[in-house]
Amino acid sequence: MFLETALLAAVGASAGGIIAAGVFAFLAIIGVFPRLMGKTGTKNHVLLYETILILGGVLGNWGDLWPVPLGTGPFQSVLLGLCGLSVGIFVGCLVMSLAETLKALPTISRRIRLSVGLQYVILALALGKLSGSLIYFVRGFGD
Secondary structure (H helix, E strand, O other), X not given: OHHHHHHHHXXXXXXXXXXXXXXXXXXXXXXXXXXXXXXXXXXXXHHHHHHHHHHHHHHHHXXXXXXXXXXXXXXXXXXXXXXXXXXXXXXXXXXXXXXXXXXXXXXXXXXXOOOXXXXXXHHHHHXXXXXXXXXXXXXXXXX
């Protein structure tokens, strides 16, 4: 029993680490972090950025596995407001990076010689994402 539990814990931790590494690699590839460093003029603090990113990933996973009660009253409202603001800033930066990545689609379409139908490729990608999200939430996989 202990061996089975230990093996499941190792496989789960490994899978989680792989997914987290993929997400951080994706964010690094589309240029979110270098763009933030360039816009804010904080290129000299790369180690601080790396530390905060790792700490945020670890604490986010930890908070997902073991929820922390936030308390009640005004402290909870302020904390939730700060968290919401932080998530909003992050999502805004991510969206802007993805928008700049979409500027590369015309170049890609020329290279693969796709003369007509790029809008259908983008529509198919969006519909695939939509259908996957609907299946995920309708079937209750998020519970």
